[in-house]
Each structure stands twice: as structure tokens, then as C-alpha cells.
Amino acid sequence: MVARTALHDKHSAARNRIGDVDKGWRFAMPAIVTLAIVDGFPLIFALIASFQRYYLSGADKSHPFVGFTNYSSFVSDPAFTNALVNTIYIALAVVGIELLVGFLIAYLLALPDLGFRGLYLSVFLIPLLLSPVVVGLTWRLILHPDLGILNYLLGLISVSKVAWLGGPKTALASIIAVDVWHETSLVVLILYAGIRALPIEPQEAAAVDGAGPVTILLRIVLPLMRPIILVAFLIRFISAIKTYDLVYIMTKGGPGTSTETLSYLIWRTGLAGPLDIGAAAAGSILLVIVVAGLSWVLLKATEQAETYY
Amino acid sequence: MNITVTYHTKLLKMAFGSMVASVLVGCTAIGASEPNNTSALPASTKPFDGATITMLMEELSETQYIQDLLPEFKSATGITVQFENVPYGDMYTKLITQLTSGDKQGAYDAVYTDFYWTGEFARSGWIKPLDDQIAADKVDLSGIIPALFDINGKVDGQIYYIPVYPYPMGIVYRTDLGITIPKTMEELAAYAKGLKKSDFFGVAMQGAPTDPVAMEWLNFLYALGGDLYEKDGKTPRVNDAIGQKALSLYIDMIDNAAQTGAAGANLDDASAIFAQGKSAMMVTYITIFSGVFQDPEKSTVVDKWAVAPMPGTGVGNVGAWSFGIPTSSKNPGAAWEFIKWVTSEKVAKARALKGGSPAYTSFFTAPELIAKYPNLPQAYAVLKAGKGLPLITKQQDMVATLGRELSEAVTKRKTPQKALDDLAAKLKELANP
Numbered sequence: 001m002v003a004r005t006a007l008h009d010k011h012s013a014a015r016n017r018i019g020d021v022d023k024g025w026r027f028a029m030p031a032i033v034t035l036a037i038v039d040g041f042p043l044i045f046a047l048i049a050s051f052q053r054y055y056l057s058g059a060d061k062s063h064p065f066v067g068f069t070n071y072s073s074f075v076s077d078p079a080f081t082n083a084l085v086n087t088i089y090i091a092l093a094v095v096g097i098e099l100l101v102g103f104l105i106a107y108l109l110a111l112p113d114l115g116f117r118g119l120y121l122s123v124f125l126i127p128l129l130l131s132p133v134v135v136g137l138t139w140r141l142i143l144h145p146d147l148g149i150l151n152y153l154l155g156l157i158s159v160s161k162v163a164w165l166g167g168p169k170t171a172l173a174s175i176i177a178v179d180v181w182h183e184t185s186l187v188v189l190i191l192y193a194g195i196r197a198l199p200i201e202p203q204e205a206a207a208v209d210g211a212g213p214v215t216i217l218l219r220i221v222l223p224l225m226r227p228i229i230l231v232a233f234l235i236r237f238i239s240a241i242k243t244y245d246l247v248y249i250m251t252k253g254g255p256g257t258s259t260e261t262l263s264y265l266i267w268r269t270g271l272a273g274p275l276d277i278g279a280a281a282a283g284s285i286l287l288v289i290v291v292a293g294l295s296w297v298l299l300k301a302t303e304q305a306e307t308y309y
Numbered sequence: 310m311n312i313t314v315t316y317h318t319k320l321l322k323m324a325f326g327s328m329v330a331s332v333l334v335g336c337t338a339i340g341a342s343e344p345n346n347t348s349a350l351p352a353s354t355k356p357f358d359g360a361t362i363t364m365l366m367e368e369l370s371e372t373q374y375i376q377d378l379l380p381e382f383k384s385a386t387g388i389t390v391q392f393e394n395v396p397y398g399d400m401y402t403k404l405i406t407q408l409t410s411g412d413k414q415g416a417y418d419a420v421y422t423d424f425y426w427t428g429e430f431a432r433s434g435w436i437k438p439l440d441d442q443i444a445a446d447k448v449d450l451s452g453i454i455p456a457l458f459d460i461n462g463k464v465d466g467q468i469y470y471i472p473v474y475p476y477p478m479g480i481v482y483r484t485d486l487g488i489t490i491p492k493t494m495e496e497l498a499a500y501a502k503g504l505k506k507s508d509f510f511g512v513a514m515q516g517a518p519t520d521p522v523a524m525e526w527l528n529f530l531y532a533l534g535g536d537l538y539e540k541d542g543k544t545p546r547v548n549d550a551i552g553q554k555a556l557s558l559y560i561d562m563i564d565n566a567a568q569t570g571a572a573g574a575n576l577d578d579a580s581a582i583f584a585q586g587k588s589a590m591m592v593t594y595i596t597i598f599s600g601v602f603q604d605p606e607k608s609t610v611v612d613k614w615a616v617a618p619m620p621g622t623g624v625g626n627v628g629a630w631s632f633g634i635p636t637s638s639k640n641p642g643a644a645w646e647f648i649k650w651v652t653s654e655k656v657a658k659a660r661a662l663k664g665g666s667p668a669y670t671s672f673f674t675a676p677e678l679i680a681k682y683p684n685l686p687q688a689y690a691v692l693k694a695g696k697g698l699p700l701i702t703k704q705q706d707m708v709a710t711l712g713r714e715l716s717e718a719v720t721k722r723k724t725p726q727k728a729l730d731d732l733a734a735k736l737k738e739l740a741n742p
Binding site for chain 1: 398401402405406409429430432433434435516517518519568569570571572573574578581582702703705706709710713716717719720721722723
């Protein structure tokens with residue numbers, strides 16, 4: 001609802017209120033219609049398909065209703081458990097590392113007597129401007145066992161070649177590392193803005209009382225930053241749960257299925273072999289529910305952060 | 310209120326009117342672009358002059374050979390051919406989304422089909438049968454190796470695709486290092502391990518999921534006398550004693566005879582290793598690298614390599630690429646002209662002279678080809694002994710699952726026995742829907 005100011009209420013409240021709401025809907029109509037078509041149609045299609053036997057290929061083109069069969073078969077597949085574990089592991093690892101590294105960088109950037117701050121900020125923001133596909137392709141070249149520059153540099157200090165994307169543990173670690181390289185910038189941006197917005201008085205008062213920089217950081221800055229850190233965490237976590245492009249570009253879920261995430265499994269089920277749109281739709285709906293739940297939590301956390309300042 | 314009602318009515322009328330108009334325009338446009346693909350002789354010699362057709366192609370030397378010859382096609386027919394070249398792993402998904410678009414709605418006018426998409430595409434009603442057009446245009450297909458039509462041409466008795474080139478698999482090995490290929494697979498594994506030194510590998514392998522490892526391993530399985538299914542084509546036998554031996558030999562070679570990172574290497578990685586002279590052997594496609602290995606700019610092993618069949622039974626994996634016309638093609642007539650041209654004997658020979666894999670039986674004994682590529686007669690023997698894949702409808706799923714389970718075993722995430730058992734369970738499902 002649009003906030004009503006005192007001025008509005010003065011001038012014929014009843015007539016203007018109906019007019020404003022009506023005008024508001026009309027202006028918003030194009031956006032609402034576009035969203036309904038672009039977002040709503042696939043969502044409804046997926047919802048319906050998730051309850052149907054729906055295969056893309058094959059002579060039988062019927063889509064009979066099969067109840068919750070797709071959901072139960074998707075969830076009971078061992079590949080699902082594997083993908084779920086991988087997804088949660090990746091999400092927690094990348095977000096944890098990004099928050100730590102991001103906060104450190106943001107705190108250092110916010111130091112009062114730092115020179116070249118503009119230059120540092122520009123450099124740190126560059127990864128964020130790159131599309132995940134570009135990031136994935138470039139890092140896949142860098143990590144190539146024979147042609148990649150990383151193994152070359154390691155060779156200069158007598159470390160033998162590692163097949164980064166070829167071994168199960170190193171592949172997962174590589175995906176996490178590349179995601180951290182790409183997305184820490186976003187966390188830096190959010191946290192830097194938050195640190196800059198902090199009131200300076202509590203920190204000055206503590207310094208006057210004899211507190212050292214570490215104490216100020218741990219006892220004053222961090223607690224004040226909690227809502228912002230929570231927002232950064234949720235934004236990144238929701239995004240990390242949906243990790244797909246890095247996996248597709250760098251490892252295709254391999255070796256074996258060691259880097260398969262939920263999104264990748266859904267794609268693979270629907271478009272890369274089984275062509276089982278029903279099961280893929282069921283998986284997608286489950287993912288939507290999880291992400292929607294997390295987004296609702298994010299919304300609440302953002303409101304809390306806003307009222308804080 | 311009256312003003313609002315009139316405004317809304319006007320808006321509705323305008324919207325409805327423009328909808329009707331656009332539908333009418335759309336229908337006329339579709340009607341106008343209906344190509345002339347009847348079997349009657351065309352009135353002019355260039356009935357499709359000015360047309361442009363698009364197709365998805367594999368990023369590989371073979372595609373380049375065709376691309377080099379396209380200007381000739383354009384001057385003969387006036388048709389512009391556009392290739393969209395992508396790595397192999399990206400092709401299937403891109404094709405599926407276009408093939409399912411519905412009549413004349415797809416982006417691709419001809420479909421370049423690999424041999425384990427054959428049954429699925431045809432049986433899903435996505436490909437036009439070609440028998441009538443072949444008869445009407447009196448196309449002579451007798452020169453093409455007949456076995457290729459069983460691998461990637463005919464489905465359920467009808468011809469859906471015309472073969473473009475076969476890719477038999479066997480061993481490529483160095484002739485300048487005194488290498489002899491052993492008689493059995495066990496001996497091959499031991500021999501390859503013995504050849505490995507610090508910067509030189511016994512064998513260049515491609516263990517990456519899903520197509521590379523699946524194609525490479527099938528040779529190991531067939532060479533030991535094994536198979537995916539029993540003769541009935543419905544009961545899996547991939548997890549029997551032979552399958553297990555094939556897998557353990559394969560893992561042994563990946564770990565102890567192959568290049569670093571072989572478990573994640575694809576065809577480009579492995580062939581680059583051989584072309585740079587860093588490996589003694591390679592289990593690979595023996596006819597498609599003629600152009601690459603004989604090109605001084607790309608290879609250090611020019612005239613230093615030969616081909617041999619797999620040890621043991623000598624049976625290797627044989628695949629083929631073919632062209633078909635999808636029902637979603639916007640210009641099937643022009644597409645058919647292209648397919649006839651690219652698979653014709655004249656054009657096929659031009660491609661083979663550039664280093665392409667020959668599809669015509671006569672090419673393997675043609676003097677001008679043997680002069681450039683002396684390995685062709687031996688390659689033909691390997692091709693004749695080779696074996697394709699069962700033509701079940703869900704072939705792609707079968708190969709993808711094979712590749713995934715093999716990769717799980719190669720990277721030690723599953724024991725070989727478990728990987729093969731899980732694979733067998735899935736193979737059973739796929740052959741008995």
C-alpha cells in the first residue's frame with residue numbers, strides 16, 4: 001500500500017484514494033503481465049508436469065496424471081541424495097569462505113587512512129562483472145592438467161601436476177574456489193556499504209575507554225553488522241543453492257557424480273538422457289519451495305536490517 | 310464511470326483486432342514459405358536459390374572439411390549453408406530442444422545425427438523417412454558401406470538418415486619406436502604400463518564422463534568378448550566376469566599407463582598428447598585423425614603412426630554420423646539437396662582426400678587416397694570387424710549412464726562391481742520399458 005501523507009488526507013480522501021490505487025495498478029500492469037507470462041507460465045507448467053508422466057521422446061506422447069510418483073522417484077534416486085549433499089556442502093563452503101574473506105576485505109577497505117581506495121574497489125569489483133560462463137571457461141583453461149597455467153606455475157616450484165577437475169575431491173574444491181573468486185566481490189560490496197553506514201560514536205567511545213582495534217572489531221563492529229551479515233549470507237546462500245553454470249561448464253557433474261548439484265541433476269534428468277520432464281519438474285518444484293522459504297526469511301531479515309538504521 | 314467503460318471497451322477492441330490481424334498475417338507468412346518438396350522435377354535448376362539452411366555440427370576436423378567445400382554447393386544451388394559448431398557434449402540437448410518444437414518450428418533444417426541418437430529421434434516421430442525421396446530422385450546409395458545403414462541409417466526397416474562418415478575404433482600406435490601390439494588385452498595393459506616413463510606415456514586415454522569414457526571402454530569390453538546385452542538385446546550382461554575384467558584392466562591402465570589427468574581427459578586432450586609425440590598408443594577413432602596426425606602444423610608424428618585392431622577378439626566399437634531431415638525443419642527441400650550433395654561420391658571423396666573418414670567402400674582401395682593415407686586398408690579391416698550399439702530407443706540414456714558409472718569406478722567412488730551392477734540394472738530398465 002502506498003503510504004498516505006497528511007497532505008493527501010486533507011484533499012478529499014475517499015475520491016483520491018480510489019483514483020490513486022486504480023492508477024497505480026494501471027502503471028504496474030505491463031510489468032505484472034510480463035512477469036505473469038515469463039515467470040508464471042513456466043511455474044504453472046512445471047507444477048502440472050510434475051504430476052504427469054511426461055517424456056520428451058518416445059512414440060507415446062500422452063501425459064497421464066500420475067500423482068506424486070515423480071516426486072517420490074526423484075527423491076528416492078541415490079543421485080538425488082548425492083546431489084543434495086553436494087549442493088549443501090558447496091553452498092555452506094562458498095558462503096562461509098566468502099563471508100570471512102569478504103568481511104576482511106571490506107573492513108580493510110573501510111579503514112580511515114587507506115590510500116587508493118577507489119582503485120582497490122574497482123579491481124575487487126571486476127569478477128562480479130563477468131558472467132559465470134566466462135568465469136567457468138577461463139578457469140577450466142587455467143586448471144587444465146597439461147595446458148593450464150596453474151600447473152605450470154606449480155611446476156616452477158617443483159610441485160607435480162594435479163588434475164584439478166579430474167579427481168573427485170579436487171574437482172569439488174576447484175568449483176568452490178572458483179565460485180569464491182567470482183562472488184566474494186558481491187559480499188565485499190554489501191559488507192563495505194554496511195561498515196560505512198555504521199555510527200562512528202560507539203567505536204570512538206570504546207577507543208577512548210582504552211579498547212584496542214581487535215576488541216573494537218569483535219565487540220562493537222561485528223555485533224552492529226549482524227543484520228547486514230545475515231542479509232549477505234542469505235543472498236549468497238540462496239544463489240549458491242542453485243549452482244548450475246559452473247558445474248555445467250567446468251565438470252559436467254563429474255568426475256562420476258562428485259560435483260553434481262540439485263540444479264544440474266534436474267537439468268540432466270529433463271534434457272540430457274532420460275528426457276523425463278515429469279521428474280525434472282518435480283525436482284524443480286521442490287527447489288522452488290526451498291528457495292521461496294529461504295527468500296521469505298531473507299525478506300524478514302532485510303526488514304529487520306532496514307529498521308535498524 | 311462512463312468514460313472508463315468506453316476507454317476499456319476501446320482498449321479491448323484494439324487488442325482483439327490486433328490479435329486477429331497478427332494471426333492472419335502469421336498464417337499467410339507460413340503459407341507463403343511452404344517449400345516445394347514434391348517429387349516432381351523442379352522447373353528451374355536452382356529451385357531453392359537464395360534459401361539459407363542451418364544445422365548444428367560437431368566442432369571437429371570432419372566438419373571443417375565439409376565447410377571448406379560449401380562454396381561449391383552455394384554456386385551450384387544458390388543455397389547458403391550455415392553451420393553452428395559446438396563441442397560434442399553440447400549437441401544432444403541443443404538438438405532435443407529444436408526437434409521437439411513442432412512442425413516447421415525448429416532452428417535446424419537438417420540434423421547431424423550421432424549413432425546413438427538414431428533410434429530415439431526416429432521413433433519419437435521427429436525425423437522424416439527418406440525412402441520415397443530416395444526413390445523419386447533416384448539417389449544411388451549402393452557405394453556407401455552397407456553396414457553403416459544398420460548403425461545409423463535405418464530404423465525399423467525405413468531409411469531415416471544418410472551416413473556421412475563412419476568412425477571405427479581401434480589402436481593408433483607409433484611406428485618409429487619399435488612397438489608391437491600384443492595379442493591379448495592383459496598383455497596390452499602390461500605392455501603399456503612398461504612403456505610409461507616420466508614424460509612419456511604408454512597410452513593416451515580419455516576417461517572423462519560421459520561420451521569419451523563410454524566409447525573408449527566399449528573397445529575393452531568387446532576385445533575381451535563381452536557385450537552390453539545378451540543376444541536377445543534385453544538381458545544385460547555387462548556386469549559378468551568379462552565386463553568386470555574389462556573394467557579392472559581399464560582402471561589399471563588409466564592409473565598406471567596413461568597421461569596425468571587421464572581420468573578427466575576428453576578426445577581433444579588425449580589426441581593432443583598423441584599428436585605431440587608424448588604417447589606410444591591410443592585407443593581411438595582410427596580414421597578421423599588422418600588429417601590431424603598427418604598435418605605438420607598440428608602434429609609431430611607425421612608418417613610415424615599406424616592403426617591396428619584391438620587385441621583379443623579384434624572387435625572394436627564402430628559408430629557413424631548421418632544426416633536426417635527433422636519434421637521441425639523450416640526448409641526440408643533445401644535440406645534434402647544439401648544432404649544429397651554432401652553424401653554424394655564426388656563430395657565424399659573430396660572430404661576423404663582432406664583427411665576425412667571414408668564412407669564409400671571403394672575409397673579404402675582408391676589409389677589417390679592410399680597414397681596420402683596408407684593406413685586405410687588396415688582401417689577397413691578394423692571397421693568390418695567392428696560392432697555398433699543396440700538400437701534401443703533410449704540409446705542416449707544408455708550411453709550417458711554407461712559413461713557415468715564407468716567414471717564413478719575410474720575415480721574410485723564406487724567399486725567396479727557396484728558400478729557395473731548399477732549399470733546393468735539401468736540397462737535392463739531401458740531395454741524393457
